[in-house]
Structures are given as C-alpha cells and as structure tokens.
Amino acid sequence: MLLASRAFWLMLAAVAAHIQDGLAFPTLVLAALIGWRGWRPWWIVPVFVAEAIYASDLFARAGGAGKLPGAMSNVFFQLIVFAFLALVGLGLGWALRRPRL
Numbered sequence: 730m731l732l733a734s735r736a737f738w739l740m741l742a743a744v745a746a747h748i749q750d751g752l753a754f755p756t757l758v759l760a761a762l763i764g765w766r767g768w769r770p771w772w773i774v775p776v777f778v779a780e781a782i783y784a785s786d787l788f789a790r791a792g793g794a795g796k797l798p799g800a801m802s803n804v805f806f807q808l809i810v811f812a813f814l815a816l817v818g819l820g821l822g823w824a825l826r827r828p829r830l
Contacts, residue, residue, distance in 0.1 A: 767791025
C-alpha cells in the first residue's frame with residue numbers, strides 16, 4: 730500500500746512538473762477536444778504516446794537528486810503520466826459536451 734501511494738504521488742509530481750514546463754497542455758487540449766467532439770476514446774492514444782516519447786527523450790539527459798529526475802527519463806513512467814493527463818482532458822471535454830439542464 731505504501732509503494733502504491735508513493736508511486737501515485739510521484740506521478741502527481743511529474744504531472745506538476747509537466748504543467749510547469751508546458752508539456753502537459755498539448756495533451757490536455759487535444760484530449761479535451763477529442764472528448765468534446767465525441768470521438769472514440771482510443772483517439773487519445775497517439776496523442777499521449779507521442780508526447781510521452783518526446784518527454785522521456787527530453788528528460789533523458791537531465792540530472793538531479795531524488796526519484797523524479799530518474800523517473801522522468803523512463804518512457805513507461807511517462808506513458809502513465811500522459812495517459813492520466815489525457816484521461817483528465819477527455820473527461821473535461823466530455824463534461825463540457827453534455828447539455829445543461
């Protein structure tokens with residue numbers, strides 16, 4: 730349970746780092762557009778896979794102390810982070826699409 734909690738907080742720290750450096754916004758916007766347009770959810774897969782590969786390559790040469798810089802260069806960790814961002818964006822776009830009562 731502690732390991733899952735630490736992995737979740739590490740993922741949220743990576744999300745915050747990507748929001749800070751601006752890499753999260755294309756994924757959020759494109760996924761929200763896909764959700765708002767009502768397209769099928771698998772359309773978000775190329776969006777977050779391409780962004781995760783780019784981000785892992787970008788952080789491959791990054792240095793620093795702690796777990797976050799090491800995790801940011803791992804492509805599988807980046808896939809999880811950007812999948813989370815894409816699902817948040819998809820949910821936001823889907824929620825904005827729903828008619829108001």
